[in-house]
Amino acid sequence: MDHQHTEHHHHDKAPKNYWFGASLVLAFLAIGGYFLWQYWPTLMINTIKWQREINGQLSDLIYDAKDHNGAIYSLAGLSFLYGVFHSLGPGHGKMIVTTYLATNPAKVKASLIMTVVSAFLQAFVAIALVSILLAFFNSSMREINSAADRFITLSFVAMLLLGVIVAYRALKQAWQLIKQQKHHHAHSHSHSHSHSHDCGCGHKHFANADEINQATSMREYLAIIASIGIRPCTGAVLVLLFANMVDMYWIGVVSAILMAIGTAITTSTIAIMTLSGKKLVTKYLSASDDHQPSFTPLAFKLLGGILLIVLGTILLNSQSYGMSPVL
Numbered sequence: 511m512d513h514q515h516t517e518h519h520h521h522d523k524a525p526k527n528y529w530f531g532a533s534l535v536l537a538f539l540a541i542g543g544y545f546l547w548q549y550w551p552t553l554m555i556n557t558i559k560w561q562r563e564i565n566g567q568l569s570d571l572i573y574d575a576k577d578h579n580g581a582i583y584s585l586a587g588l589s590f591l592y593g594v595f596h597s598l599g600p601g602h603g604k605m606i607v608t609t610y611l612a613t614n615p616a617k618v619k620a621s622l623i624m625t626v627v628s629a630f631l632q633a634f635v636a637i638a639l640v641s642i643l644l645a646f647f648n649s650s651m652r653e654i655n656s657a658a659d660r661f662i663t664l665s666f667v668a669m670l671l672l673g674v675i676v677a678y679r680a681l682k683q684a685w686q687l688i689k690q691q692k693h694h695h696a697h698s699h700s701h702s703h704s705h706s707h708d709c710g711c712g713h714k715h716f717a718n719a720d721e722i723n724q725a726t727s728m729r730e731y732l733a734i735i736a737s738i739g740i741r742p743c744t745g746a747v748l749v750l751l752f753a754n755m756v757d758m759y760w761i762g763v764v765s766a767i768l769m770a771i772g773t774a775i776t777t778s779t780i781a782i783m784t785l786s787g788k789k790l791v792t793k794y795l796s797a798s799d800d801h802q803p804s805f806t807p808l809a810f811k812l813l814g815g816i817l818l819i820v821l822g823t824i825l826l827n828s829q830s831y832g833m834s835p836v837l
Contacts, residue, residue, distance in 0.1 A: 535791060539813070543820070554828055564592055565748055568765075572752045575761055582761065589765035592745050593629075593772020603628055603738040604777055605821050606669055610734055611784045613814025614676070615807055616727070618785060624731050625777040631739025633770035635661065636746035637763055644754060651751055658742050663826070668737035670822030675733065677815025684808045745769050 568588060574581035597604060607628070611621055636658075643649040643657060746766035753762025792806075 589768040593769035597773040597776040613810040628738035629774035632743040636742035640750040665741035673818025680811035
């Protein structure tokens with residue numbers, strides 16, 4: 511009897527702790543979202559100013575590289591640093607990766623592959639776009655910029671769609687889980703024995719979060735790589751155009767690849783930090799919630815989908831601030 515009483519007491523206590531933890535996380539996200547919404551235009555304007563200065567230095571170094579070999583090394587160093595610091599600014603690639611990793615079950619190795627491939631794809635899309643438009647269409651700088659702009663809009667739409675897919679899958683999985691648990695309750699009423707996690711009665715009582723996500727995660731990873739990588743790296747587009755003007759196109763290509771390496775380092779570091787932070791939060795939530803192991807990740811997944819939809823909408827609207835695709 512005492513054992514039953516303590517067990518019942520534990521049942522009461524766990525959800526309380528769980529809801530306290532969950533509401534704390536939600537409050538933090540709500541405050542963060544509010545400040546992001548408020549200061550986004552200011553952040554964008556400051557980033558544009560900073561990028562203008564860097565772009566000026568990059569173009570000067572490209573012109574100098576024609577006469578001085580030393581300038582090539584300076585250009586290589588600045589391109590790499592541009593990749594590192596440019597990706598610290600408000601870039602949507604980072605937002606997609608951090609939002610997805612924070613709210614979905616993900617492995618470190620898969621996350622690193624995702625961030626590195628996305629960074630290089632941005633550079634290759636920029637190189638391919640500029641090279642094709644210059645070689646086959648003899649396009650002007652303005653035409654190349656507007657083509658890059660269309661790709662950027664496309665990537666924001668892809669981000670929004672990714673959010674819809676993630677949210678839809680989370681809801682679908684939650685619905686399946688509710689049905690499964692209803693079936694389990696009905697089944698346990700018709701049986702005289704009590705069920706444990708692993709009671710050997712041939713029924714699966716809790717769907718494992720990893721099992722639920724295994725089938726969809728690879729497709730989602732590819733969708734993330736596409737939504738980030740489809741956006742040509744704006745710094746790379748600029749460097750390629752200037753390099754073409756001084757007839758040293760190869761320098762532009764090398765710079766674009768160095769930018770991708772810099773970007774990959776930053777985004778991979780952020781991805782590892784995100785996963786470490788998530789591990790701490792999940793540890794706290796799972797410690798206080800033993801009885802709903804499969805709803806917690808689904809709630810986070812749904813939240814992640816909603817955040818991606820909101821961010822995609824903000825980014826689509828932020829284009830009206832007159833952001834140039836080259837910046």
